[in-house]
Amino acid sequence: MSQNLNMPPWVVWTLVALLFGFILFGILTVKRSNGIKRSFFASPYTLWMVLFTIVPCLLIAYYSFTDPNGAFTLDNFKNFWDSNYSVNQLYAQMGPEYSVLIQRGTVNIDILVYSLWMALLCTGICLALGYPAAYFMADRQIKIGSTLVVLFIIPMWMNFLLRTVAWMTLLEDQGLINTLLKFLGFHSAQLMYNDGAVLLGMVYNFLPFMVFPIYTSLTKMDSRLLEAAQDLGANHFHTFWRVTMPLSIPGVISGITMVFMPSVTTFFIPRILGGGNTMMFGDLIENRFLTEGNWNVGSALSLIMMILILISLSILRKADPEGEGGGIV
């Protein structure tokens, strides 16, 4: 890997020093932990996180509030609300006769709304498909429940890019579904490069994240509650609606969180299955950074996305204050 190590020597030395520091620290703390408080064990981690999480976040904040020259500005955020902002400023400077040319650009907002809408649809579909699946899996009548859980996990462990690419083979013009359609005497259809394909890819990738939390909360439920409800005269529907359903809410909330968050920010699926016709917020950020190289606007977009995520998380937390909904782990 020597050819990849062409970085300034001070960086290499710092890394080496850090590594040795950690090892020395580990030996010292374990050997003489009499003298050292146990809470001190967390200090390498604290240092690491400050260096690789807090500082990068501060850098994003720094870039989003400055212009390319490093001066403070709010233009990056104004550019978010009006993607023509910089152009409009120019027209405004050129004089009143050019003011007719000023038009508000809504590209960024449109993409944000589109992303939220797609994520919402994906979450809804995952919930509609996943809840019954989790419910049936948790059913004691089906004895192979735990095997089914493993069967649901296996595809999730496969590289998600390969999983998405796999759908390409099915949906392509020359793909399996179209071949089948032609064989049956139908016309082939354009299945790829539209919203439906993107949505399908998202649902396919995120469905297990919905199933597991719900399954966990359902299996944790005390089965005597169901018997009690039925003894007290509730029918199947009532038992489900008044007992099972409310008790599974923490799992549902956790599932919604785990599907909604990655759906809003996904940028691979729309590019592969949407063929670049559709852009989501994640694509927009990636585009600003890597294609346009505009770090300031890109940082502002990242900051906006983070704030949106934090807001939606706090809303979801409010719905499940104890955070009972188990994750997949």
Next chain:
Amino acid sequence: MKKLAKRSYLALMLLFLYTPIAVLILQSFNAGKSRAKWEGLSLHWYAELFRDQAIMKALYVTLTIAVIAAAAATVLGTLAAIGIHAMRKRPQAVMMTMTNLPMTMPDIVTGISLMILFTFSKIERGYVTMLLAHITFNTPYVILSVLPKLKQMNKHTYEAALDLGASPSYALLHVILPEISPGVITGLLLAFTLSLDDFVISYFTTSPMVQNLSTLIYSKARIGIEPTLNALSALMFLALLALLLVVNRRASKTAKA
């Protein structure tokens, strides 16, 4: 009748989950390059796969990074969890917020923030930066799988060990560590799989010269899928199944013991 309906629903869901994978695996044995036509059974693409230098290099990068990152994150995270557990309430809350922050942050923001950090400090992106990024996103997961075990532990056992004359380091190694080891192993496995599967963060923290499997697949998928990728997915799927079987056997063995 009802039972049948439930079962067929679950069967449909599994069909949905497995059809693309099954098609990929079938295609990998197809002699021709076309996806629409079946031109006979062959192992041609498997031979091609092992001859493909780019894929082999990416596999090497993926595996070494996953192993090193998982090991480093496990050490860092386990130490941190023991430390956090021993803290008083307020510093503990601060540490937990710091641990939860990268988990709530979208991957793309984590990746970009690290990319900014590396570029800002004039570090060229490549193998080392990808490794640093992987350790960073793995560690919180290790902490969150070790902490519950520490909380479940009877805190008097540690004190009892000290009262019986064990030094703190002895008590740490022989009392605390065995108690939390299931959490440590869970964290290690979790970190390993997360690292194997990661695309977004790797994409932003590496250069096109050093690719892991995910970024390689990404760059290839934009041009068009090569059948070698099908062979690769089939092999990865098999490896995964084998790993899962081993883990399962281990779990059932420890359950019996």
